Amino acid sequence: MTDQPKRLYLIDGSSYIYRAYFAIRHLSNSKGLATNAIFGFTNMLLKVMREHAPDHLAVVFDARGPSFRKEIYPEYKANRAAMPEDLVPQIPVIKDLVRAFNLPALELEGFEADDIIATLAKKHAAQGLEVTIVSGDKDLMQVVSEQIRMLDTMKDKVYGPAEVAERFGGGPDKVVEVQALAGDSSDNIPGVPGIGEKTAVKLIAEFGTVEELLARFDEVKGKMRDKLREFGEQALLSKRLVTLKDDLDLGIDYDALATGEPDRAALTALFGELEFHKLQQEFFAESRDRNDDYRGVFTEAELDQLIRELEKAPRISFDTETTSLDPLCAELVGISFAVQAGAAWYIPLGHHYLGAPEQLGRELVLERLRPLLEDPRKSKIAQNAKYDLLVLRRAGVEVRGVDFDTMVASYLGNPAAKSHGMDSLAADLLGRRTIAFSEVAGSGKNQISFAEVEVDKAISYAAEDADVTLQLFEKLEPMLKEAEQEKLFHEVEMPLVGILADMEWQGVRVDPQVLGTLSGEMEKKLAALERDIHELAGCSFNIGSPKQIGEVLFEKLKLPRGRKTKTGWSTDVEVLQNLAEEHPIAARILDHRSLAKLKGTYTDALPKLIHPDTGRIHTSFNQTVTATGRLSSSDPNLQNIPIRSEEGRRIREAFIPAEGGVLLAADYSQIELRILAHLADEEMLQESFARGEDIHRRTACEIFGVFPEMVSDEQRRQAKTINFGVLYGMGAFSLAKSLGIDRKKAQSFIDAYFERLPRVADFLEARREEARKNKYVQTLLGRRCAIPEIDSPNQGIRSYAERNAINYPLQGSAADIIKVAMVRVFESLGRAGMKTRMVLQVHDELVFDVPESELEKARELIRREMEEAVKLKVPLDVDIGVGKNWREAH
Structure with missing residues (x-):
């Protein structure tokens, strides 16, 4: 058995940076650094390393400054667009990542990446290595041989001599000949005008080389002969430009190209900064000095000891382990607790597999824990507490006293973060890699239920969840204070956790x-x-x-x-x-x-x-997803059922109350325009709302300079579009498109609007300035809506960020108000001992399932609490409808 030849992979880094940049758009971290090219390049690099496992590898880049080809032909690459501004700062980060993977990042002043690759490929192929060039650049096909192949990972295609011959009509030596005639517009290589690649392939197949063709050009018929006579020297120049230098003195020996263990500490730091959380978890540099004290609870004596510890503690962190991500279908498998960092307990309750240890009975444990869990005075911490509340409610325990949800705290304290999941938070705030679910339960078709996970593994995994949650609390509590989000967190967002759990429970x-x-x-x-x-x-x-x-x-x-x-x-x-x-x-x-x-x-x-079991749909309300604070709905998304189409309205007919009840829909009227009137302190808008006027008709009066009774339906429609367009930073181009008018007229409408409402214009510019200064804007209640890309060098991204700077304070304030209203209504219904239940929240609308006997009382209570949710300089009006289904009620 002979030894396998060693393999060298040479990656065309510069080519892949551009390909990654254009393949992935609009990706950035919370500081506004564009990361699309970095992310795409990193995944390409990892794909090569994982799928091919090369023992030697180098990533090659174009050096800054002109190459020797520029000296030969000053117009070389002259028509290339400048590098996109948001790509420029990504290049050094990519090179840092390559080095962190313990790989050489090669470049040589005066030469291009292709020249370095050609040199390394020829040299090491001659020494008996199998060389793979990872690139999609056709220029490198001239280097292909029996020992050198080219791999285009984007197309998942390999090029050997046969594939090159298929395209260029001969061996790799014909590549430069064909390119010399056909030229290359992307590199501004002139070639011979009128000769494309197909014609060039035919000519080279007949004459062999450019030199031979030019020597015998009289054998070519028609206009082609004249072209060759006129541009022959240009073809020879082009050949010099496309021919790669393969004899550079690089001073790099073979051993320097060997792959090694990545620098996990450097990768952890880089991926953390870039907010590539999955990659950060994968390459985490583990702390060696952690000595966690995680224990299982198997006996009643151990349970008694745990309860005594929990009773003594000022606050407890807890987490549940279950059989499903759906809390209304999940069976409780175990509960974990922590009261101090580095120590935690796990009570296994439902692990079943061959050889599983004896576990305490679920009913016994829950009854013993019930006084603690249901005590509203015992402070409790959880990550994504809504899930745990529903799981335990299904198991018969009504948990109270949860006053800190680390996921919600992160959402408020660090709104620019891409993820508020526990793994990401642990990495960012604790510098810790947590045990992945797949490590204990497998993944894909081999994944098992947590009930089948060995108890020893489950203890480490589950106890860590409670411990990390407690440690996150210790980091996040001061972050909330520093970000001035404590009041919003404790008075609105945390009460809402329990309310949303109740709404999901009701369905x-x-x-x-x-x-x-x-x-x-x-x-x-x-x-x-x-x-x-x-x-x-x-x-x-x-x-x-x-x-x-x-x-x-x-x-x-x-x-x-x-x-x-x-x-x-x-x-x-x-x-x-x-x-x-x-x-x-x-x-x-x-x-x-x-x-x-x-x-x-x-x-x-x-x-x-x-x-x-319930005959109801139990959607999930997501509290930590949107940039503005608005709730979203999933599994299923009930917020996107269209209201304007007849079919959408008919779908709403299927949503019905409990027997003997009605649905009541309460909707804030034009809330974002009212918020604009308040925040901009615009008197005309405030007066109009105070009088209960038709705001769109009033705006039409101001823009078109007519009396209210003279406003046509078309003018009102245009004014309505402008009113709402202002909220979304709509410019003349978009307004013209919306109204079906020319851009000049649209601009005149916008000018007239801001002329009559100057404080609105001032407010909008102040929000853009606030975003530029802080990288966030604030809502009515002080919520910070992150806008990290406000200074992006990419104009499209920057314009989008500027529109968000206008819209977020308005939409976010509307989200604040509806959340305050939900808290007030829920608590008032509870104090009144009513059976009316809040079942849906859709943007500015709340839907209630109301017993007919409570209808009038519920209508009055809901209207009062919603209209008094916050005090504005304009009235908050609530439209209330009632019906036997959602369509009738809306």
Whole structure:
């Protein structure tokens, strides 16, 4: 058996930086540093290392400054655009990462990465190594041989001599010949005008080299002969430019290219700074001096001892382990507790596998713990406490006294953080790698339930959760104070944790028959639309395929304004809306797409999500997701059911009250405009709201200079668009598009608006300035909404950030107000001993399941608490509707 030849991988770093930059857009860390190229490059590097495990590897970069080719031809690469401004600061970080992986990052002044790669490849192939060049650059194909191959990881394609010959009509030696004739517009290599790559391949196949071709150019017929006569010297110059230098004196020996163990401390720091949390966890530099005291509780005596420790402690951290991520289906497997850093207990309750140790009974443990867990005076800490509250409620224990949720605290104290999960928080705040669930339970098809995890492993994993949560509390409590978020945290966000848990527990009743009937009707409408579309197209095709839609619209029907992407013709909403003016097929496709989405997302999906025990849908309300503080909804998302379409309104008919009840929907009227009037201190808006005027009609009066009775419906519509456009930082271009008018007229509307409402203009500019100064803006209650990209060198990203600087204080203040209202209403209903239940929150609307006997009392209480949630300079108006379903109530 002969030894396998050693393998050298040479990565074209500069090429992959650009490819990563354009493949991944709009990624940055909380400080505003663009990280898209870094992230893409790192994953490419890891893919090579994991899939190919090379024993020798180097990453090669273009050096700063011109190469020798510039001296030969000053116009070389002259038409290349300047490097994108947000890519510039990513380059040194990428090189630091390469070095942290303990890999050489090579560059040589005056030469390009390709020259270094060619030199290393030729040298080491001659020494018997198998060399793989990792690049998609065709220039490097000239180096390919039986010992040197090229790997394009983006296309997952390998190029050897045969693949090069397929493209260039001969061996790798023909690559420079073909390129010399065809030139390269990206590098501004002139070649011979009029000769493309296909023609060049034919000519070189016949004549062998550029020199031979030029010597015998009279054998070439037609205009091509004249081209060769005129531009022959240019072809020879181009050949010099495309020929790679493969004999550089690099002073690097083979051993210097050997791969080694990565510098985990350096990678931990870099990935932490970049906020690549999964990568940070993977390469974490473990602390060697930690000596955690984690214990299992197996006997009643040990349980008694634990309870005594918990009773003595001023506050306790706790966590549950279960069989499911869905708290309303999860079975309790164990509970962990911690009262001081570095020590924790785990009580296994439901581990079952062959050889599992005897465990205490679940009922026994819960009854013994109940006084502690249900005591509102005993301060408790948890990470994502809502989950634990629901799990234990399902197990029969109503936990009270949870006054610190570390996930919520991070969300308020560090709003720019990309993740508020425990693993990320532990890495960022404690410098600690936590045990991953996959390490104890496996992953993918091999993953087991936590109930099947060996108890010894479970103790380490579960006790760590409680311990880390306690340590996070100790870090986050002062962070909240420093960020001036304590009041918002303790008075709004923490009370809301329990309220959301209660709403999820209650769920909302849904009638599957209504959804089934609607689904059937939608099926017929979709079939009818499909027939219409096929008739208009003159052929049958898959309407669900964007590729086939593009081919029909732009190749068969020859519709104008087509736009090609890497994967084919674009058929997004904007394209189809524009095309709808040219041909009815586009409008039908839009209708079909919208209806199919509603059917798949709601009428078909919702019945499957009805809980078998309760007959209700229990959505999850997410408290730590949005940038503005707004709640979001998932599994299923009930906040995105459209209200403007008839089908969306009919879906709401399926949401019904409990027997003997009604649904009551309470919705804040024009809340963001009211907040604008308050925060901008704009008298005209304040007076208008105080008088109960139609704000859009009043705005139309101001913009168009007419009396209220003279405002046309069209003028009111335009004023409404401007009113709401201001909230979202809409400029003249977007307004013109929305109103269907020219840009100049749109700008005149905006100018007139700000002329009559100057304090609004001042307010908006002040918010942009606040964002530039602080990298965040604040809401009515002081919530900080992070805007780290406000100074981005990328104009598109910066403009988006500036629009957010305007919108976030308004949308975030609306989120503050609805949250305060939820707390007030919930507590008032509890004090009154009423059975009315809050079941949904959708943006500025709250939905209640109300017994008919409580309707009038509930209506009065809800209106009062919502309208008095905060004190503004304008009244908070609440519209209340009641019905036998959500549609009737809204």
